[in-house]
Amino acid sequence: MRRSTVERRLRDNSRRLQLLRDELGITAEQMTQLGEEAEDARIRAMVSETSLAQREHSDAERHAAALARHRAGVEAEIERLERDQDTLLDQLGAT
Numbered sequence: 001m002r003r004s005t006v007e008r009r010l011r012d013n014s015r016r017l018q019l020l021r022d023e024l025g026i027t028a029e030q031m032t033q034l035g036e037e038a039e040d041a042r043i044r045a046m047v048s049e050t051s052l053a054q055r056e057h058s059d060a061e062r063h064a065a066a067l068a069r070h071r072a073g074v075e076a077e078i079e080r081l082e083r084d085q086d087t088l089l090d091q092l093g094a095t
Contacts, residue, residue: 003092003095006088024071024074031064031068031071038057038060
Protein backbone atom coordinates (compact mmCIF):
# COMPACT_ATOMS: atom_id res chain seq x y z
CA MET A 1 0.00 0.00 0.00
CA ARG A 2 1.27 3.46 -0.84
CA ARG A 3 2.59 5.60 1.99
CA SER A 4 0.11 8.40 1.27
CA THR A 5 -2.78 5.93 1.46
CA VAL A 6 -1.56 4.56 4.78
CA GLU A 7 -1.13 8.08 6.16
CA ARG A 8 -4.64 9.04 5.05
CA ARG A 9 -6.12 5.93 6.63
CA LEU A 10 -4.21 6.65 9.85
CA ARG A 11 -5.64 10.18 9.96
CA ASP A 12 -9.15 8.88 9.34
CA ASN A 13 -8.69 6.20 11.95
CA SER A 14 -7.39 8.72 14.47
CA ARG A 15 -10.39 11.03 13.95
CA ARG A 16 -12.80 8.13 14.33
CA LEU A 17 -11.05 6.96 17.50
CA GLN A 18 -11.30 10.43 19.03
CA LEU A 19 -15.02 10.62 18.25
CA LEU A 20 -15.62 7.18 19.76
CA ARG A 21 -13.63 8.00 22.89
CA ASP A 22 -15.68 11.18 23.32
CA GLU A 23 -18.85 9.15 22.84
CA LEU A 24 -17.64 6.61 25.40
CA GLY A 25 -17.16 9.39 27.96
CA ILE A 26 -20.65 10.71 27.35
CA THR A 27 -22.07 7.20 27.55
CA ALA A 28 -20.34 6.64 30.90
CA GLU A 29 -21.96 9.79 32.28
CA GLN A 30 -25.35 8.71 30.96
CA MET A 31 -24.93 5.25 32.47
CA THR A 32 -24.26 6.76 35.87
CA GLN A 33 -27.42 8.82 35.63
CA LEU A 34 -29.54 5.96 34.31
CA GLY A 35 -28.17 3.62 36.96
CA GLU A 36 -29.23 6.02 39.68
CA GLU A 37 -32.67 6.43 38.11
CA ALA A 38 -33.09 2.65 37.83
CA GLU A 39 -32.14 2.21 41.48
CA ASP A 40 -34.60 4.92 42.55
CA ALA A 41 -37.32 3.27 40.45
CA ARG A 42 -36.51 -0.12 42.01
CA ILE A 43 -36.88 1.27 45.51
CA ARG A 44 -40.13 3.05 44.61
CA ALA A 45 -41.48 -0.18 43.11
CA MET A 46 -40.64 -2.12 46.28
CA VAL A 47 -42.16 0.49 48.57
CA SER A 48 -45.32 1.31 46.62
CA GLU A 49 -45.98 -2.17 45.21
CA THR A 50 -48.04 -0.70 42.36
CA SER A 51 -48.02 -1.85 38.76
CA LEU A 52 -47.12 1.69 37.61
CA ALA A 53 -44.04 1.78 39.83
CA GLN A 54 -43.06 -1.71 38.65
CA ARG A 55 -43.44 -0.64 35.01
CA GLU A 56 -41.29 2.46 35.61
CA HIS A 57 -38.65 0.24 37.20
CA SER A 58 -38.76 -2.18 34.25
CA ASP A 59 -38.47 0.70 31.78
CA ALA A 60 -35.51 2.18 33.64
CA GLU A 61 -33.79 -1.23 33.72
CA ARG A 62 -34.38 -1.71 29.99
CA HIS A 63 -32.91 1.71 29.19
CA ALA A 64 -29.88 1.02 31.37
CA ALA A 65 -29.35 -2.36 29.67
CA ALA A 66 -29.67 -0.80 26.21
CA LEU A 67 -27.10 1.83 27.11
CA ALA A 68 -24.77 -0.86 28.45
CA ARG A 69 -25.05 -2.71 25.12
CA HIS A 70 -24.29 0.53 23.29
CA ARG A 71 -21.22 1.12 25.48
CA ALA A 72 -19.99 -2.42 24.78
CA GLY A 73 -20.38 -1.79 21.05
CA VAL A 74 -18.43 1.47 21.25
CA GLU A 75 -15.68 -0.24 23.27
CA ALA A 76 -15.48 -3.06 20.71
CA GLU A 77 -15.23 -0.56 17.85
CA ILE A 78 -12.44 1.31 19.68
CA GLU A 79 -10.54 -1.95 20.14
CA ARG A 80 -10.97 -2.80 16.45
CA LEU A 81 -9.77 0.64 15.36
CA GLU A 82 -6.77 0.43 17.67
CA ARG A 83 -5.81 -2.92 16.11
CA ASP A 84 -6.24 -1.40 12.64
CA GLN A 85 -4.10 1.55 13.70
CA ASP A 86 -1.34 -0.79 14.88
CA THR A 87 -1.44 -2.60 11.54
CA LEU A 88 -1.28 0.68 9.62
CA LEU A 89 1.64 1.89 11.73
CA ASP A 90 3.47 -1.35 11.01
CA GLN A 91 2.81 -0.83 7.29
CA LEU A 92 4.04 2.74 7.53
CA GLY A 93 7.23 1.59 9.23
CA ALA A 94 7.82 -1.00 6.53
CA THR A 95 7.63 1.53 3.69
